[in-house]
Amino acid sequence: MTSKELSYGIVRAVAVIAAILLLLLFLYKVATVIVYCIVSVVFSLLLYPLVLFLRRKLKFRNTLAVVVSLLLVIFFISGIVLLFVPLIISQGENLSLLDINSLENNYNRLLNDVTIYLGSHNIDLQQIAKSSNLTSFSNFEFIPNFLNNIVSTIGNIGMGFASVLFISFFILKERSSFSIAFKNVLPVNQKEKVLNSVEKINEMLSKYFLGLLLQLFIILVLYFIVFLIFGVENALIIALLCAVFNIVPYVGPIIATFVAGILIMISSIGTGADFSTETLPTTIYVLIGMFIVQLIDNNVSSPLIFSKSTNSHPLEIFLVILIAGILFGITGMIIAVPFYTSLKVIGKEFLPENRIIKALTKNL
Structure with missing residues (x-):
């Protein structure tokens, strides 16, 4: 190899690496x-x-069917929002979410009750907070940042929803x-395999997202029942909030x-309930009930719902989510x-004889 060829090879390698880095940077910037x-x-x-049904x-006509379908989705979501907004406002008033000063007072009273209760059992909460750098949670400093994050999140969701509707219109049209x-x-030579993969992924993802809903x-209903059994105030809105959190696995x-x-402990503030004999036991019972709901979900409803959509072993799913x-x-x-x-579907279609792929996709 001559020096000219070596120089050309080095320049070409550097150019390829630079192009890959620029591409990765571009993808990072447009990730949203x-x-x-x-x-x-x-x-x-x-x-x-x-x-398809409307057509x-x-x-x-195709365009009219797409527009009507999207409008039905918008009306459905708007109906859900209009259904829950009055409830959220009324429950928010009960939780003092609309009155920061009242919420701060309730929060401080709750901290005081917890401190007294733990102090009676020889546990110094203030010392634990100082040693764990959690002092900001004792003086309510985190609330303004938390509210700002909520407003920002709602704005991002609104913009994202509008963007999804706009893109979806042209995809469907x-x-x-x-x-x-x-x-x-x-x-x-690869067209048939790619089309088969797309069709299979379409089918499995449709089942997966419907199963997720x-x-x-189911979790919302079970949480709501638990909260009603123990007489929790704001049962529906707390159950709805907790159900939404379950979108994130584990x-x-x-x-x-x-x-x-x-939220349960804060909502009991001002009701005259004693912390150590009423509020704390009720909260513990509710948390035990929520734990039972999670056991039901993890061992009954989730396996039944997702077994046909993912065709994966629970341990396999756990490791994938963890990684x-x-x-x-x-x-x-x-x-x-x-x-x-989706990767399993593609792997089975393009590498059906690979031993690892064959082991992972034997149920597909």
Whole structure:
């Protein structure tokens, strides 16, 4: 190899590495847009049966069918919001969420009750807070930041929802054109495998997301029943909040349990209930009930709901979610199962003879 060829090879390698780094940087910068596109594709897959129904049964033109389908979704979500907003406002008033000063007073009273109770058992809460750098939670400094984060999150969700609807409209409207263009760019010798993979992924992800909605509804009902049994104020709104947390596998139920305990204790402030003989025992009983609900979900409802959609062993799913959480945080845990399921479908289609792929996809 001559020096010229060596120099050319080095320059080419550096250029390739630079191009890859620039591509990764670009993908990182537009990660939000990529997420919107992925969500739009999934949303379109779930909505497409309704579009087909309007086109075939009611003889709607394609564009009209898409518009009506999206409007029905908007009306449905708006109805849910309008149904819960009055309840949330009234429950929020009961929880003093609309009165920061009142909430701070209740929070401080709760901390004082907890401190007295633990002090009677020779546990110094203030010393534990200082040694654990948790002093900000004792003076309510975290509330303004928490509220700002909520407002920011609501704004991002609103923008994301609008973006998903806009992208989904064109995906559904131009579905045939996208499908033809997609088929045209596929290599001839791989076209059948790719199309089979897409069809199988479409089927499995549709089942998965519908199953997820059913799972959250079951958890909502069970939590609501537990809260009603123990006479918890604001039962429905707390149950709804805890059910939403369950979207995050494994970590979500822990957060839901912590939030429910805090809200239940705060809501008892001002009712005249004694902390050590009424509030604390009720909270413990409720948390035990929530733990039982999680046992039911983990051992009965979730396996039954997701067994046909993912066709994966529970230990396999646990490891996948754990690895995704370590690498990509909460977002990784949420998308781990559908992404892993898609990879299994692709692996079985393109590498059916590989021993590892064959072992992982034997139930697909």
